[in-house]
Amino acid sequence: MPLTTPKVAVIGGGGNVGSATAFSLVTMKFPVSILIVDVDEDLARGQALDINDAAFLSPATCAAGTFQEAGQCDVIIITAGARQRPNEPRSELIGRNYTIINSIMEKMQPIKSSAVILMVSNPVDILTAISQKTSGLPKNQVIGSGTFLDSGRLRNELSRILGISPSSIHSGTLGEHGDSQFVGWSISSVGGTPLLGHPKLKGVDLQKLEKEVSRKAYSIIEAKGSTYYGVGLHVAHIARSILGDESKVYPVCNYVEEYDCYLSVPAIVGAHGASPLPLRLNEEETEKLKTAAEKIKSFCDMY
């Protein structure tokens, strides 16, 4: 148990994803001090006051704060910036969000040397790589929410088909949190046996399922303008694994030396940030991972 209450900043916490993340953290019932930071200071103050009402039923607290205070937090979650318009690919947000992320990194300096930055703003893979450079933190201490949310969506769908709890299905979406993401079917399992051999998957169009999972955000945005509850809880779980040094394995966006790139592969998430596990994908999936790495790197090279 840490001697002092750990601190988490949510930058962009006035918005939908940031406030859903802060609220999720409060409902998870562990002691944490949450700081909401936003360029819109009134919005940040309002969200913090509202969320702190829920903190009465939790050991967490929530208050508004400054960029400088955020730089001294143990985990710095970034949800600031523009979101997708209907049918807009995440990669097209780079033009709008690059300047915002750089200005946030500048305003937080000097950043606590042991802090872990958790990027959520899109395009998350590219912005994670950019913020590692501008923050000056080691590569393992800058991570992104990556395909953890997509993997949750996949496991929910598989659970429906198989009639097995999603937490007992080990399967995930890998690569880019974007249109080139793919499912690591060859490493998916349930109860220690390969998932693909499960009789209830016979006749299921897996390519269609994979496509539906990767397009789910588009459907939600089309219907209600943005997605935030699902991502908020996933991000809160990543933050808790870091704060509690829980070493949970999640498919987060992390630096993979083999590809010299930030992308999503299963990684151990703890106080150090994230470290990737060795991967044994089949040939076709390895090609897809390479393609994702090339796409992410080509965008990063432009900035």
Ligand code: 6V0
């Ligand atoms: P939103 O509701 O418009 O909130 C964005 C917030 O950022 C607003 O409160 C702004 O005031 C604030 N902001 C803008 N510029 C700055 C700045 N310079 N400093 C501090 N705050 C600033 O958007 P929403 O919350 O819906 O989305 C935020 C980001 O999350 C977008 O880039 C989305 O694309 C991204 N998402 C990422 C997901 C993921 O899985 N990684 C999932 C959903 C959305």
